[in-house]
Amino acid sequence: MTALRNREYRHIEVHPIAGSLGAEIEGVDLSQELDDEVLGEIRSALLDNLVIFARDQKLTPDRQLAFAKRWGEIHFHPFMQGMDDYPEILEIKKLPTDKKNFGGSWHSDQQFAPKPAMGTILYAKQVPSAGGDTMFVNQYLAYEALSDTMKNMLSGLKGVNIGDNFKGHDGKSRKEFYADKISMKVKDPGDVQTTSAHPLIRTHPETGRKGLYIGGHTHGIEGMTAEESQPLIDFLMRHSTRPEFTCRFRWQTGSLAFWDNRCTQHYAVNDYPGDTRIMHRITICGDTPY
Numbered sequence: 001m002t003a004l005r006n007r008e009y010r011h012i013e014v015h016p017i018a019g020s021l022g023a024e025i026e027g028v029d030l031s032q033e034l035d036d037e038v039l040g041e042i043r044s045a046l047l048d049n050l051v052i053f054a055r056d057q058k059l060t061p062d063r064q065l066a067f068a069k070r071w072g073e074i075h076f077h078p079f080m081q082g083m084d085d086y087p088e089i090l091e092i093k094k095l096p097t098d099k100k101n102f103g104g105s106w107h108s109d110q111q112f113a114p115k116p117a118m119g120t121i122l123y124a125k126q127v128p129s130a131g132g133d134t135m136f137v138n139q140y141l142a143y144e145a146l147s148d149t150m151k152n153m154l155s156g157l158k159g160v161n162i163g164d165n166f167k168g169h170d171g172k173s174r175k176e177f178y179a180d181k182i183s184m185k186v187k188d189p190g191d192v193q194t195t196s197a198h199p200l201i202r203t204h205p206e207t208g209r210k211g212l213y214i215g216g217h218t219h220g221i222e223g224m225t226a227e228e229s230q231p232l233i234d235f236l237m238r239h240s241t242r243p244e245f246t247c248r249f250r251w252q253t254g255s256l257a258f259w260d261n262r263c264t265q266h267y268a269v270n271d272y273p274g275d276t277r278i279m280h281r282i283t284i285c286g287d288t289p290y
Contacts, residue, residue, distance in 0.1 A: 005123060007044060007048060009041050009044075009045070009131035010037075010041070011027065011028070011030050011037060011038045011041050012025050012026065012027045012038065012042065012045065012078050013025065013026040013027050014045045014048075014049070014052075014252035015111050017053070017247055017249070018044075018246070018248075019244075020137075020138045020141060020244060020245050020246060020247055021049055021050040021051060021136060021137075021138040021141075021245075021246075021247050021264065022049055022050070022051050022052075022079065022136060022215070022247035022249065023045060023048075023049035023051075023052050023057065024052070024053045024054070025042065025045055025052050025053070025054050026054075026123075028042070028054065029057070030054055030057050030059060030063070030064075030067050030256060031057065031058055031059050031060070031063045033066070034067075034070070039070055040117040041223060041290055042258075042275065044085060046119070046258060046260055047206055047207055047260070049280070050136070050138055050140075050259065050260050050263055050264050051136045051247070051249075051257060051258065051259035051260065051264060051266075052257070052258050053249055053255060053256065053257050054255070054256045054258075055252060055254065055255050055273055056209055056252075056254050056255075057123070057254050057255070057256050058254060059256065059280075061085070061086045061089055061280065064089070064121065064123055064280060065089065065282065067121070068088075068121050068282040070282060070283050071118070072118060072284045072286075073121060073284070073285040074088040074282060074283070074284065074285070075113075075117045075283040075284060075285045075286075077110070077146060077164060077283070078113075078187075078189035078190075078194055079163060079164065079174050079175075079186055079187060079194070080184060080185070080186060080187065081184070081185035081186070081187045081191055083182070088282060089280050089281065089282055090184075090211075090266065090281045090282075090283075091184070091279070091280060091281075092122075092184065092268075092277075092279040092281050093182075093183050093184055093276075093277070093278050094182065094183070094244060094272075094277045094278075094280075095183050095276055096271075096273075096274045096275060096276060097183075098181060098182050098183055099179040099180075099181040099182075100178065100182050100187075100270070101182070101270040102182060102184060102268065103128060103266070103267070103268035104268050104269075105216040106137070106215060106216055106237065106240075106241050106265045106266070106267045106268060107215040107216035107217055107265055107267075108213070108217075108261045108264065108265050108266075109261045109283055110163075110217040110261070110283060110286075111161045111196075111198065111213075111215050111217040111218070111261075112161040112162055112163035112165070112194050112195060112217045113163070113193065113194070113196060114193055114196050114233075114288065115285065115287055115288050116196075116198070116261060116262075116286050116289065117261050117283040117284060117285065117286050118202045118260070118261060118262060118284045118285060118286030118287070119258060119259060119260055119261060119284045119286075120257075120258070120259055120261060120281060120282070120283045120284070121249075121256065121257070121258045121281070121282045121283075121284070122134075122257045122258075122259075122279050122280070122281045123255075123256045123279060123281075124251045124252065124253055124254060124255045124256070124278075124279055125253065125278040125279060125280055126276055126277065126278040127251045127252060127253055127277055128193045128275035128276065128277050129272075129275060130272065131235075131269065131271040131272035131275070132251055132268075132269065132271070132272045132275075132277045133248050133249060133250050133251065133269045133271075134248070134251070134257065134266055134267065134268050134269065135246055135247070135248045135249075135266065135267040135269060136246065136247050136248075136249070136259060136264050136265070136266045136267075137246045137264060137265045137266070137267075138245045138246075138263070139202075139211035139212045139213065139214075139240060139245075139263045139264055139265065140204075140209050140210070140211045140263055141212070141244075142212040142239060142241075142242070142245055143201060143210050143212040145239070145242075145245075146212070148240070151201070152258075154200045154201050154212075155201050156250075157190070157199070157200045157222070157223075157234070158197040158198055158199055158200065158204040158219055158221065158222040159197065159198060159199075159213065159214060159218040159220070159221055160196075160197050160218065160219060160220035160221065160222055161195065161196055161198060161215070161218050161219070162190075162194070162195050162217055163189070163194030163195065164194060165216065165217050165219065173204055175185055178204070184224070190243065197222045198213055198289040199213060199289055199290065200212065200221070200236070201213065202244045202262065202263075202290070203290055204262050204263055204287045205262070205290075207263075207289060209263070210214075211262070211263045212236065212240050213289060214233070214236045214265075215237075215265050216237075216265075218237075219233075219235065220233075225260075240265065241265065241267075244252070261283075261286065262286065262289075
């Protein structure tokens, strides 16, 4: 891990922000069309650091979309409504009157989809005067810290991930749970599959490394009863979010984060009551976990 994070770059500068994961990149204007060599170095930085950050970017929705499409097709959120003029972009908005924030628990984006999102690109339009950070956690390290016995036991198990995950807690749908609590629009997913079982140990298709694949959408283990699976899920969630596996990013207007959902979880900290936070999010299609 350390050797990879010390890789030499010709076109960009990469500065790790924590020992576990995360790096700021400098020397690149993401609003411009990037040549393949620069994009290749950004990919290397992402794969080595799991989440990368670029500050002082000036991105219109068109330019953010253009950058995102260099990485793959755009993934549409089945439950949340995109922007009117840019349906590919989800405007994550918390106003002073909102009681909840979006993404305020540990999770991996779209883990409930048959092919979960490969990556997420989040751009800060307006940030609170203080607070509103995002935390990230390295799922490679979480896997590597498990005992060999636990690794062997988990290797044949699949977690059952539910998109309308609030039903798993208190019987309410996502729409009912968010009603009068957030300013974002919730939609009906229609016939889109929003419950999927994926391996609890996932192999990254590009790095070949194994990581723990658990998150807030995981509500059961395939083939187990709820009584059997919940203690194991609880343990894996506590273990996978240990402080030594994490980093924390303090946003500024114009900051951009790009994270790899295949080997991370993230958590939007809701510590700015009475303030405003507006972000533009694009998720990129991924593949079937194995």
